[in-house]
């Protein structure tokens with residue numbers, strides 16, 4: 001094995017068995033179901049590390065680059081571990097014009113995680129996304145399913161503090 | 171039978187055109203002599219290679235009725251259409267699209283390997299671009315220079331996806347593909363791995379169609395210059411069959427000129443101590459391979475036997491069909507055979523320490539660069555071949571040395587490993603290796619003289635061919651495939667126990683080595699490859715000897731040194747092993 005990241009033998013056996021069962025249950029041309037399989041895999045493993053992508057590629061008899069192409073195309077697939085809360089800051093035109101970049105900057109400052117990265121405490125993953133269709137509320141930021149509109153950089157402190165405190169209580 | 175579709179009438183630049191339904195505007199225009207510039211479009215019809223990504227928009231023309239610009243390479247003709255290729259709108263549209271492509275390009279043409287051989291550069295010239303009105307953010311991907319065959323400089327990529335078509339649809343290797351999207355999108359390997367961490371075969375077909383300098387061969391000429399400049403080194407060179415049929419194109423000759431004599435004298439001028447012929451190695455390969463085939467047939471061993479002289483194909487089977495590694499012949503490829511003999515036979519005869527020998531191969535091929543680095547191909551820690559240069563690299567060295575190729579006199583190969591037959595000449599084309607092997611196997615098996623040496627049923631350019639050859643009582647079933655996608659089909663049959671062949675010839679490149687990844691660029695003109703092929707068959711025809719086993723220096727080599735074909739020493743020096751590899 002020339003590259004450790006690609007070693008599929010380190011993947012969790014139990015989760016793989018579940019993924020295999022899911023793939024086996026698919027009807028018809030399995031290659032057509034790539035997106036389903038990736039969703040299932042992300043649901044099971046939390047994210048899609050390279051060796052898992054490779055595993056899926058071989059299982060579906062697809063080139064690795066094809067699977068990686070699909071994973072990297074859609075922003076809802078994560079190639080790196082994700083935090084409990086995904087903070088997505090909209091960088092669409094409307095939001096950008098209203099200062100979304102400042103919001104993102106503040107989010108990065110407060111969480112200590114960069115774009116597409118996870119914070120050290122494992123709580124937050126930061127993403128910049130394209131227009132999410134709520135331009136009237138620009139600038140917009142979402143945390144998991146919750147939408148925050150007309151966010152000012154100053155508001156970010158309070159929001160982050162809120163999630164940290166939920167964690168501390170539990 | 172080809173069904174003729176409905177005919178469509180349209181006007182292009184006010185000229186009436188009638189073409190079959192489904193024709194693109196580009197092809198319709200071609201029919202009436204109207205040129206439209208293209209970039210991403212590629213159509214190697216004879217080899218079934220078509221890239222239809224239609225994403226560069228450099229080919230736009232104006233539809234007079236709608237006033238819209240349409241991409242002519244993808245848009246099909248419609249009845250009554252009126253197209254203008256030279257309206258102001260069309261001209262400006264093409265300029266703008268090309269300027270946008272250029273706006274984030276490194277623009278370091280002066281020091282780019284593709285300088286003066288680049289389709290992007292040609293277009294900038296053709297569209298009279300003298301200023302770029304847009305400023306794009308330049309890409310900053312690291313250059314992958316880690317492999318032994320190919321350099322990938324993603325920053326020069328214009329996303330035409332020709333390489334993706336080649337690597338996926340034609341070669342079915344699937345190493346290159348599009349990743350991400352929008353501004354971040356890029357044509358790359360999975361996870362941006364270095365090519366040598368993937369199942370890349372180094373066939374170089376992606377290189378042969380890349381319009382820019384984004385994919386090129388590794389540049390090994392500095393190492394060769396260094397060796398030539400080192401007085402302690404004895405530097406030996408050999409030239410592959412397909413090189414002589416193509417190198418002239420780099421110096422303005424029509425495709426299909428055999429220029430062996432000039433190549434040899436040019437190499438001497440560069441300072442090589444001995445100039446040997448890979449064709450000698452090809453004849454030798456035939457003796458060893460035919461011996462192996464006869465042995466496999468008569469002793470009921472693994473069949474079919476697959477030829478093994480194409481290293482890209484060997485790499486392909488190792489990665490894609492690791493369970494079938496007993497089917498390829500164990501023979502090394504011809505240049506590796508010459509390499510090992512130079513460092514043993516030649517070295518002993520001339521009292522030279524093999525450590526002081528530098529063996530250089532001039533090949534049509536990028537895969538041979540990677541092959542030379544294989545751990546299996548060495549003796550006592552010395553690589554059989556030290557450096558491999560492509561046809562293009564050699565042409566550049568001649569230029570660099572200001573050698574006027576066209577004025578070079580004809581010269582001949584050095585004796586010891588320099589003689590060859592017509593059988594070796596055709597190694598460079600699809601079907602050639604197996605035809606050469608059949609000529610020798612026939613006489614080996616029947617003990618009779620083969621009168622008609624031309625096996626026309628083995629020739630052609632169809633991707634998969636099969637033929638029966640009667641050899642005494644035996645009806646030999648022969649398969650031929652070129653292009654790895656075609657090879658895959660034959661391999662799947664073998665895996666599933668459905669193959670009816672005794673022997674199969676496989677070459678990775680469409681057309682065989684004449685279309686190798688290191689050959690002068692064909693820029694989409696397949697007739698170039700066909701002319702090279704004809705030239706090799708003509709060369710064969712013109713040779714006094716046309717069967718490998720009649721090569722006299724070869725007979726001497728066995729008498730003096732190797733012993734018998736397939737014997738102990740032959741096995742040690744001329745054969746190799748394969749190992750299973752991962753698929754990535």
Ligand code: SF4
Nearest residue numbers: 337370371373374376
């Ligand atoms: S060299 Fe061949 S196998 Fe490798 S990336 Fe290019 S086309 Fe694919």
Ligand code: SF4
Nearest residue numbers: 327328330331333380
């Ligand atoms: S690497 Fe070359 S052939 Fe491939 S997409 Fe980029 S420019 Fe086109």
Ligand code: SF4
Nearest residue numbers: 480482535679683686
């Ligand atoms: S067909 Fe010839 S040029 Fe192409 S990879 Fe094989 S040996 Fe090299």
Ligand code: FES
Nearest residue numbers: 090092095131134
């Ligand atoms: S631009 Fe942000 S929601 Fe539309």
Ligand code: FES
Nearest residue numbers: 209226227229243
């Ligand atoms: S050549 Fe037509 S879109 Fe590129």
